[in-house]
Amino acid sequence: MTQTLEQPVIRGVRFFLAHTPGLVRYGSKPSRDIARDATIADAIAAHLRSYEAAVAYPPNRAFLGHIHPDTLAAMPQPWFTSAAPGTRWGAHGEIMPEEEFYGILKICDAFDLVHLEAGFVEEARAALSPHPLLTPVDLERLGTGFSEADIVTQYRGSLPALPLYLRNGRLIGCMQAAHEEDASLAADVLLENLTCKASAMMAMRTLLVQEQLDPLALPYMLNSGEEAVGDRYQRGGGNLAKAVAEMCGCQAATGVDIKGFCCGPVHALTVAGSLVSARVFSQVAVVGGCALAKLGMKYRGHLQCDQPILEDVLAAVAVVVSADDGVSPRLRLDALGRHTVAAGSSQKAIFEHLVSQPLERLGLHFTDVDKYATELHNPEVTEPAGSGNVPQLNYRVIAGLAAMRKEITPAQVPAFVATHGMPGFAPTQGHIASAVPFLGHAVDGLRDGSLQRVMLLAKGSLFLGRMTQMADGMSLLLERNAAGSREEKRQ
């Protein structure tokens, strides 16, 4: 008796950016430095960008689908000097100003932990009322707010709360802790987790509405972020996925979190594809919320170069994997690249597992993949801080491996990098920056025929958690759909 497997496809993908200069002070690096030296807060404040500047910033425009990442290569650098104005909505999502995002946080707040000042609530309500993805029920959740005096009392009170500010220093509310002693329910942890929930919700709502997907038809959601949702007895309990599903009207869904450091999203896409392939579910969503802790991570380098602090955006992604529809790009589950336990930690071994082995399995060469999407961190963020150009390094390693295998000559390495790679453009938002930022452009290209094959490669620094010295990695191949749907037969 033969068993048939479904061919999973990427049905759609959308992104969400929130421009949150007022939250940069709560990034991990800024908050620790400010605690040692309060004057650093002033230095940071003096280098925060306006919303207009963040909207116009070419890498953000590439992230949201206004422009293709390849076009960044020809743009004069530094990109933050670009004078061309931008617009809020790109083909793949929006960039929301902080005044509205604080409102979104309140809308997502199920425990009355976000206390906003009353005047600010009305401003947020007015700003959010025309938003195409919000409903009157959402806006009701904004409530009425507190007086400014109350806010000040609260954040100076016995139960520690975090004051919430705008870029210009205006106090607009505070984030409560949920427990006096439980470190997992401290205000900063809850703020981080709530921004994940809110940003993932916005990305998913964008996808559902713009791709006209019925939220009630979604049975399962996977969240792939690096936050830890829980309390002191279960610090990483998780399932933020279900909280996001609830906020997106996915009443027929449950969910689970897939944890893998920066490799989480690619692992989650693999799991999603497998569930669809086995006909367990007709479609599965994969979301990833933002990384508040990474705001201002490289701020010192930016201050030293007297440039704007570029890590002032929170980023999120939402993807739906569904059964073959004949047009959407196919996930080749038979060509997964896995960095196994036995592989060891040399770059050569890692990339052999992630690139060479899956391509060999399909009888393909390195040049048969039109675009590799690796870690796509914006080099303008990382280079001033001495952290190099991560995408370029990854592409050079892939090209170097191709040269070692004599598939290209050493002289062809730079051309390979330019053709099969791309400039980095993603905010340094951890798991969000790993391969998935290109997914919007990949789906567009694979649908319109300008791309035949795209490989997503992600890596995870497991060693940071001190449970293993190992790193991790996973790769996924996407290919253009042949016209008409097919089913793979397997004996």
Place this chain on the structure above:
Amino acid sequence: MKLQGKKVIALGERDGVQGSALAACAQSAGAEVVLETTYCFV
């Protein structure tokens, strides 16, 4: 500079040469690796 018999601290970087790769190199040269770390900056 001889690695043979020396105690080595291997400071690796995820995007360069990782700690365990450095350790393998040092050990093959006869050194003893007393600390092995890998840093990740993104």
Place this chain on the structure above:
Amino acid sequence: MVLLGTPNAESSRLYAMTVTEGDPSWAGALAGVALGLPVYHVMEEAVKTQVAPEVYEEHIALMEMVLEAADIAQAVQAVRAHTG
């Protein structure tokens, strides 16, 4: 001694200085602490020649092709020369 695997000249210089003269960014525990340790990068000739060839080939050869090995070596050598 300290063996580095840093991917560029700048980070190599920073690490080398941190374990010799003290943290040049004055940010961490080694700010102002001069450990004075001998520091080498794994891609320097002085190290490479002592590593078993098959181990070097497996772990380092690819990165040597990809990274600016000469600039990195120069950066670490300069720190050693400066600290004597």
